[in-house]
Each structure stands twice: as structure tokens, then as C-alpha cells.
Amino acid sequence: MNDTPLIVHLIYRLDFGGLESLMVERINRMPAERYRHAVVCLTDYNPAFAQKITRAGVTIHALHKQPGLSLATHAALWRLLRELRPAVLHSYNLSAIEYAPVALAAGVPVRVNGAHGRDADDPEGKNRKHNLLRRLMVPFYHCCYANSAAMEDWNRDVIGVPARKSRMLANGIDAERFRPRAHGEAIVASAQPFGPGHVVIGTVGRIQAVKDHATLVEAFALLRQRLPRHTALLRLAIVGDGPLLQRLRDRVAALELTDVVWLPGARTDVADILRGFDIFAMSSIAEGTPGSALEAMATALPVVGTRVGGIPEVIANGSTGFLVPPSDAAALAAALEQYVLSPELAAQHGAAGRERVLRKYSMAAMVAAYQDMYDSLCERKIKTKKGAVPSCVE
Numbered sequence: 001m002n003d004t005p006l007i008v009h010l011i012y013r014l015d016f017g018g019l020e021s022l023m024v025e026r027i028n029r030m031p032a033e034r035y036r037h038a039v040v041c042l043t044d045y046n047p048a049f050a051q052k053i054t055r056a057g058v059t060i061h062a063l064h065k066q067p068g069l070s071l072a073t074h075a076a077l078w079r080l081l082r083e084l085r086p087a088v089l090h091s092y093n094l095s096a097i098e099y100a101p102v103a104l105a106a107g108v109p110v111r112v113n114g115a116h117g118r119d120a121d122d123p124e125g126k127n128r129k130h131n132l133l134r135r136l137m138v139p140f141y142h143c144c145y146a147n148s149a150a151m152e153d154w155n156r157d158v159i160g161v162p163a164r165k166s167r168m169l170a171n172g173i174d175a176e177r178f179r180p181r182a183h184g185e186a187i188v189a190s191a192q193p194f195g196p197g198h199v200v201i202g203t204v205g206r207i208q209a210v211k212d213h214a215t216l217v218e219a220f221a222l223l224r225q226r227l228p229r230h231t232a233l234l235r236l237a238i239v240g241d242g243p244l245l246q247r248l249r250d251r252v253a254a255l256e257l258t259d260v261v262w263l264p265g266a267r268t269d270v271a272d273i274l275r276g277f278d279i280f281a282m283s284s285i286a287e288g289t290p291g292s293a294l295e296a297m298a299t300a301l302p303v304v305g306t307r308v309g310g311i312p313e314v315i316a317n318g319s320t321g322f323l324v325p326p327s328d329a330a331a332l333a334a335a336l337e338q339y340v341l342s343p344e345l346a347a348q349h350g351a352a353g354r355e356r357v358l359r360k361y362s363m364a365a366m367v368a369a370y371q372d373m374y375d376s377l378c379e380r381k382i383k384t385k386k387g388a389v390p391s392c393v394e
Helices: 018-029 071-084 093-105 128-140 149-159 213-226 245-254 270-274 291-298 329-341 343-360 363-377
Strands: 006-011 036-041 059-062 088-092 110-115 143-146 166-168 199-204 234-239 261-265 279-282 303-306 321-324
Touching: 006 018, 006 071, 006 093, 018 036, 018 291, 018 363, 036 071, 071 093, 088 093, 093 110, 093 128, 110 149, 110 363, 128 149, 143 149, 143 363, 149 166, 199 213, 199 270, 199 291, 213 234, 213 245, 213 329, 234 270, 245 261, 270 291, 279 291, 279 329, 291 303, 291 343, 303 329, 321 329, 329 343
Parallel strands: 006 036, 006 088, 036 059, 088 110, 110 143, 143 166, 199 234, 199 279, 234 261, 279 303, 303 321
Antiparallel strands: none
């Protein structure tokens, strides 16, 4: 029997997304001698995305949960946990929070839940039913962390997470992969359809209501009206898949912007795509720590983002980007205009953004913080007796 403690990551679905990408990065980068990992998907997983897990020995399990309560999923998870015998159950967001009692019944010593953002249908966290479930689950978890200070405050003030169970674990970025385009370096031809003379405003994220891409499209249309001399050069790229992708394409067509707006769906070459952008934009109405904004900053792009959730913690207004009110297309267009009219300002803010990422949001710091959380909850000495499960502190 392998005595290295096992962490089971419980997630709704393993697919292209910011939360999922950073989870995979932690699995790949955490020292193999400290922890083993398994991923349990309540529903299913995307095989193409699963290939991003390069750590040897990581198993992926799909429970094929049906809509609703699905008590059969609780039973299936209990059986799987009894088989895997993990030291830690690490569940992610509201969609997996209810399974802590199952883990307790299965004998899992340590249980952790991470708040990486609120539900897409409840971006401001006002759903009483959801919040009641969160409160009921707190006693079953040893740690309920958040990935932004704003989310951590909400966890404590609204959900009632006690200070001894609370942490803030910021996202990390691979600043070697997400890097600026070198002087004279050509844009990868397959990364985007636009030419080198265009001014490309771009964003990356799942196409769902909480990201409010519709406001970004409206802002782009307004920007073209505000800058008639630049209209021929302006381009917009919205990279990502999601339930509202077709509706967004329809809106772009209705505004007669199809020739200047690129909506490619999910992509695996995001780092190359970002190096083809000139400005990054985030129109979200709610966010945790925005990983896509950090990737853009690591690429030395200026970022215009909404003043919600963890975005103001990442973007230094007037230094690495601009902050605007959410759902305000006019304000977003005005902020983007400043960068279009002043490439020098864009370059200055972009350089400051990369320096900020290197200083505060390194990948190594993120991995170390998560490992410290696991270490502080689990005993440093793992029992080596055959068949024993690591003993963990409350």
C-alpha cells in the first residue's frame, strides 16, 4: 500500500475553465513525495482537458450525477471514498459542498471546501437556499477557504465561517508560459485571425451570465462609434465556450460585427492567443480572484475590469489597468478608449501588471500555500502501518 497521503479533488465537471486549470497546475506541481491526487467528477469530464494532468498515477472518476438531489451519487461517492481511502477530501464551490457528510461517513479525516466564485445563477450570493446549505455544511469542514479577500469576507460575514476555519488562497500564474511577446516576435498564425496592424481587445472566459460578455460586445460597438478614425483597426476576441455562446454570436450578428469579432469557442493555446492581444477586458458581474486577468497581466497586457469581487484586488486602478462599474457599457468603452488612443500608456500599465504578477501571484507561491493548508490540517507524520489511514487534526 502506498503510504503517501491521497487528496481527492471533488469537482462538478472537469473541463476547460479557470478553476479547473489551476487545480490541474497544483496537482502537477505539488511534490509527489508529499501527496498523491485523484479527481472525482460529480458528472463527467472532457478527455481533451484531462490530458493536461501530467502527474503520473492521478486517477479520474466520473459519477455521472443526474439533475437534482441524486441520492445515488451520494452512495456512489461513499463507496468510492471507502475504496480510495483519502487523507483529504477537497471539494470545490457550491456544486460539491454538500458531500462533506458523505466523506465523514466514509472515514475521510480532513475535509476542505474552496470558494472560487459564487454560482453563475447567483453571482451576488443572495440565494437563501444556497446560503443555508453553505451554513449547514460548515461544521463538516475543517477549512473553508476563498481565493479572494472579498470572498473570504463574504464567507465569514454571510455564511458564518469561523476565523479558525478561514483562509485566503490567491491564484497563481505560470509567468514563463504566460509571457509578453518578445520584440520582433511574430504572432502565432493559428492563434487568431487578425492582422498585425489591428488593435485587438480580448478576453478569455466561460461564456455564461456571470461573465456578462454581452456588455463587452455593447462596449465594443460604442467604442467604434466613439473612434471613427480607428474603426477599421479595432477588433474584439472573446475566447471560451459556454451555454451563452450561440446567443452571443447572434447578438454580434445583429450588431453587424461578425467580421470584426472573433468567437472561436474553447481553445488550448490561450498563452499564444493572449500574445496577440493589445488590451484585455473583463466585464464580469461577480468574480473571485480572476485567473484570466492575471494571465493577461503576466503577458504584459493592460486590463480593464469591473469593480466586483476580487478584481479590484488584482488590478491596480490607474497603474496596471482601469476599473469600471459592472454592466456599464459606456464606462467600459471609455476606459478602453484611453488605451486605444495611447499605446504608450497601454505598454506602461502592461509592464506594471507583469511586475505585479511576478511579485504577488507566482505559481510557486500558490502551490506552497495550498500545500501548507494540507500540511497544517494533516499530521506531519503519516502512519506507515499497512492499511492505516493518515490521522489528521481537527
